[in-house]
Amino acid sequence: MQTTVAYTPKHNPVNYFKNKEGAAIVRCIVRTIQANKDYLGSVDGEIGDGDHGVNMNKGFTMAGERLEDGHTFSEACRVVAQALMEDIGGSMGPLYGSFFKALWRHSKSLENISAENYGTMLQAATEAVMEIGGAKVGDKSLIDTLVPAYQAFQCALADKADFTQALQRSTAAAEAGKESTRALVAKIGRSARLGERSRGVLDAGAVSSFLILQALHGGIAASLQD
């Protein structure tokens, strides 16, 4: 079973979160991956080699050990990116490494991160994953979670939703995207070799990317300032 790590919402959330107080958000992602190590392993075991939970837990735990309370959100994202890229390898190292590196790059100069800023960051991070991995929507990968998530976030802002509502809609779209991978035949990665045999089970990367976004969005929502 998937495990949701609880966070405590602050007062009436509105507009932005402070970059310098953002390390706690990234810690929430680390705890979520740790709590879901066995769940990710069992999802991956269905059509993969079953090591997704172990590898993700290893990478995020290493990142967690290097996080310092003084880190900004951007710096914390960079710590995660470096741990994944330099110490994990496999496919998930470069994919999630690129994701967090783009979050760092597109937020490092910001003091406060607004909903508009975050929309840009999420799109850039998704595009970085597509660039390195080459997957498209429908290939049965983490892209099936990430693309609907950033698009829903930006649509919500266009509909005049506030930051909290946009985060909620993005998380819901990410979940629907993750669930959509169940019906897909894998076109990329090791499970692509399975053809029809890959249909009927969730993609492990789509699940882990949903867990990351859920934790990230929960953490941001709890940090929003008036």
Added chain:
Amino acid sequence: MQRIINNPDDVVNEMLDGFAATHADLVARVPNNHRVLKYKQSPVPGKVGVITGGGSGHEPAFIGYIGENMLDAVAVGEIFSSPTAKSFTDAIKAADSGRGVAVLYGNYSGDNMNVKMAKIDADDDGIAVKSVVANDDVVSAPKSEPHKRRGVAGEIFMWKIGGARAALGGSLDEVIASAQKAIDHTRSVGIGLSSCTIPAVGKPNFFIKPGTMEFGIGHHGEPGLAITELKTADEMASLALEHILPDLPFAPGCEVAILVSGLGATPVNELYVFFRKVAEILQSQNINIHKSYVGNYFSSLDMMGVTLTLMKLDDELKQLLDIKCNAVALKQF
């Protein structure tokens, strides 16, 4: 699972410690990266560097091909998992004498991504890097989709040829061209008779029913073309050639190099039983065998099974194949 291990998470690091100690005459470590090994003399002055990298569990690949006139450095990943981009970058740096580095690796998504990132990093450091992606496994995708085919034991021929071209003083472009030609002329197929177990996972990766075999299996147990009843060695050899010969094609009158590799748990004497039939069929089709390699050259942990690889030779490939080399797992004098 009965294995000769300590903590399953330490298998790769402890294996590298043992390997480096055993082959200290040929192999050296690099500073600040435990997951890169290099040829003791690398970077060899004036020579283009030749490197590879891949997941562990295929020993003697990839580290066994480090040595004189073959690989200058190897990036080492976890079992069946790509090395990090940083390890590929560090392997590139360990091999670069200033004439550039050829990265000759197999077609797997993790390796593709990590090499791509390493090339960007090496470029930032001013090192010229080019790559060839091996895709010799004929049953892993149709002939019309060569970019989807996996690289398997044919990578050894690619390293041998690329390494020889570099040893003869070839430029980076010439090394790349020869290595590309080698893999373009190479076809492989695998047959699995039993599964394999990653120590940290502790249970078999997949299942092959007793009395059956999986034709076209991949190096990590990727599903093959068909599960059939267990055939005789002679039938396996002819089935493998039925898929390999028409794919290139290998026509009567051509000359080939053959590599038969066990997958880890195969008795070596059975590899010779298998090879005997391969040679007989090739002779009957008037295909000349220039050189043969039979043994455990590229394994898959404790999988029972065999891979057959053929490379079609022309004058250039023949010359480069015959050049001497002194690597841990391949010695020619």
